[in-house]
Amino acid sequence: MKAVAINQSLPIDHPDALLDVELATPEVSGRDLLVEVEAISVNPIDCKMRMRALPEKGDYKVLGWDAVGTVKAVGPDVTLFKPGEQVFYAGDITRSGSNSELQLIDERIVGSKPRSLTSAEAAAVPLTVITAWEMLFDRLQLPKDDETATLLISGAAGGVGSIMIQLAKALTKAKVIATASRQDSQDWVSSLGADVVINHHEGIEKALKAQGISSVSHIASLTHTHQHFDGFAEIIAPQGKICLIDDPAEPLDIMKLKMKSVALIWELMFTRSRFETEDMIEQHHILNSVSELLDNGKIRSTLQNNYGKITAENLKKAHAAIESGKSIGKIVLEGF
Numbered sequence: 001m002k003a004v005a006i007n008q009s010l011p012i013d014h015p016d017a018l019l020d021v022e023l024a025t026p027e028v029s030g031r032d033l034l035v036e037v038e039a040i041s042v043n044p045i046d047c048k049m050r051m052r053a054l055p056e057k058g059d060y061k062v063l064g065w066d067a068v069g070t071v072k073a074v075g076p077d078v079t080l081f082k083p084g085e086q087v088f089y090a091g092d093i094t095r096s097g098s099n100s101e102l103q104l105i106d107e108r109i110v111g112s113k114p115r116s117l118t119s120a121e122a123a124a125v126p127l128t129v130i131t132a133w134e135m136l137f138d139r140l141q142l143p144k145d146d147e148t149a150t151l152l153i154s155g156a157a158g159g160v161g162s163i164m165i166q167l168a169k170a171l172t173k174a175k176v177i178a179t180a181s182r183q184d185s186q187d188w189v190s191s192l193g194a195d196v197v198i199n200h201h202e203g204i205e206k207a208l209k210a211q212g213i214s215s216v217s218h219i220a221s222l223t224h225t226h227q228h229f230d231g232f233a234e235i236i237a238p239q240g241k242i243c244l245i246d247d248p249a250e251p252l253d254i255m256k257l258k259m260k261s262v263a264l265i266w267e268l269m270f271t272r273s274r275f276e277t278e279d280m281i282e283q284h285h286i287l288n289s290v291s292e293l294l295d296n297g298k299i300r301s302t303l304q305n306n307y308g309k310i311t312a313e314n315l316k317k318a319h320a321a322i323e324s325g326k327s328i329g330k331i332v333l334e335g336f
Helices: 044-050 119-123 126-139 159-171 183-191 204-210 225-235 282-295 312-323
Strands: 002-006 019-022 032-042 067-074 086-089 102-106 110-112 150-154 175-179 196-198 216-221 236-244 263-266 303-306 330-334
Touching (some): 032 086, 044 312, 126 159, 126 216, 126 236, 175 204, 183 196
Parallel strands (some): 175 196, 236 263, 303 330
Antiparallel strands (some): 032 330
């Protein structure tokens, strides 16, 4: 089968950073689905793992953690899907990725593809929506019926922020404040339903006060947490919650949160699949709930750019765009 892989960690401008390769077709077992991949999207984790996930010498590592495709075969223990069904999923960081014609994936982290979306539109959704859903409802425990709740999404124009704004508006009564620094990114988050948009480069505390907001009850920090942490400590309400997904470049002084009894929480959407937690199947339920929201028009795909066929050349362009830190929404590739 065709695939795009790495055999060493290289900067994205290196000719061999990503390679077009031919690999053996994987075989199903247990609760695995064998999926024929139709479309994928690219996330920051792809770029991080390109520089970290060294395969065994002489071997290849396939990256990619977002896909839409058709089930071709199922393992003996599968109960949720049948061959011929269309699915979407984010995958498992410990297994071979989605940048290949065929992929094995545990049925417990797979959902039914939204009927109303194209494969490209659906491919933009899984990783970011699972991350956003788990941050909002598992980690931050954002109440769904509390009109006094205030959610600050820092770095809101990227993939996770773009879908988080929509989930918060569709499923809760919280006031949603989005941070974005450029005019195009501010326009984007406004179009997704953010109630207030501020420029984090002006200083989050200062920007909020200019809007007449003295504190927020929940903070979703999606990027550059170390740069904004002091501001978070000032504007978070007593007994509030802060959740982050990035890897802070500097240590965080968590003592600044003690007097307010603030909870600081991590979110990693790969935790359930990596450790095969008892509630691993929750990601199946999340994706099916999201599929229904998409089909009912409650939220929309955050696809912004389609880079064409799934090739090493096109994936290099996608990685470079992600690494620029200026991408808005999601980048998708489609077909081999």
